[in-house]
Amino acid sequence: QVHLVQSGGGLVQAGGSLRLACVVFRPTLSSWHMGWFRQTPGKEREFVAAVSWNNETTHYADVVKGRFTASRDSARNTWSLQMNSLEPQDTGVYYCAIIRNWPNQPYSDRDSWGQGTQVTVSS
Numbered sequence: 001q002v003h004l005v006q007s008g009g010g011l012v013q014a015g016g017s018l019r020l021a022c023v024v025f026r027p028t029l030s031s032w033h034m035g036w037f038r039q040t041p042g043k044e045r046e047f048v049a050a051v052s053w054n055n056e057t058t059h060y061a062d063v064v065k066g067r068f069t070a071s072r073d074s075a076r077n078t079w080s081l082q083m084n085s086l087e088p089q090d091t092g093v094y095y096c097a098i099i100r101n102w103p104n105q106p107y108s109d110r111d112s113w114g115q116g117t118q119v120t121v122s123s
Helices: none
Strands: 003-008 010-013 018-025 033-039 046-051 058-060 068-073 078-083 092-101 117-122
Touching: 003 092, 003 117, 018 033, 018 092, 018 117, 033 068, 046 068, 046 078, 058 068, 078 092
Parallel strands: 010 117
Antiparallel strands: 003 018, 018 078, 033 046, 033 092, 046 058, 068 078, 092 117
């Protein structure tokens, strides 16, 4: 059974940076791609970024390109999302999720999702 635990997030001023982490707990490590999604106020959940299992390929939503960087630390079984030049419209709850179909279609079961973490960007 997969278990994803997120950390990071918080409150930052516009232009600032935050880093999110997602640790995957599972008896055996598989070759998964990991995605990041966010739920912003008044909008449906949207894709943000994805990183391949081998950390060689990434994909980003247009609205975060050049500002966000997704990566994987294989040694620590941790996926990260570095968010720079944050804007108030980046405010929302961010989730990591295992990708079923590259680059932005996640598994739907709850075990394939992190618990979510709040990111708030003040103007």
